[in-house]
Amino acid sequence: xxxxxxxxxxxxxxxxxxxxxxxxxxxxxxxxxxxxxxxxxxxxxxxxxxxxxxxxxxxxxxxxxxxxxxxxxxxxxxxxxxxxxxxxxxxxxxxxxxxxxxxxxxxxxxxxxxxxxxxxxxxxxxxxxxxxxxxxxxxxxxxxxxxxxxxxxxxxxxxxx
Numbered sequence: 001x002x003x004x005x006x007x008x009x010x011x012x013x014x015x016x017x018x019x020x021x022x023x024x025x026x027x028x029x030x031x032x033x034x035x036x037x038x039x040x041x042x043x044x045x046x047x048x049x050x051x052x053x054x055x056x057x058x059x060x061x062x063x064x065x066x067x068x069x070x071x072x073x074x075x076x077x078x079x080x081x082x083x084x085x086x087x088x089x090x091x092x093x094x095x096x097x098x099x100x101x102x103x104x105x106x107x108x109x110x111x112x113x114x115x116x117x118x119x120x121x122x123x124x125x126x127x128x129x130x131x132x133x134x135x136x137x138x139x140x141x142x143x144x145x146x147x148x149x150x151x152x153x154x155x156x157x158x159x160x161x
Contacts, residue, residue, distance in 0.1 A: 022059030026068075034067040036074040042081060046072060050085040 055065040
């Protein structure tokens, strides 16, 4: 037992298949100088959100990565490349708030013209019932009873004075 040595255990990292080193587009195209005006080349080194990709992702060595980063920064300054690019994705329901794709669902089944003014600032803090009641009152034409009541109120004010 004294003469036998244990073999060192191999880690999971050592057991993995060795990765093939990524080749940089600069080396592939045999480019000697990274020019800030060569936008097509620089786009290969930025993400879809206009972030500069790392050298591990792009396959550049340190010197090439430094040159590419400087060229991208100059191109951004000269407005040849955007600083940031908005990526718009379509949401399939917002699970955080419990709302799924609603475009004012409470008004979808209503066709009446009286519901078209629902975005009016007067109705923002009211409940739906109060809004409907106010809109119905505004939309209704003044009747004879309203006129009679207004005249009676005016007469009472005059007689009390």
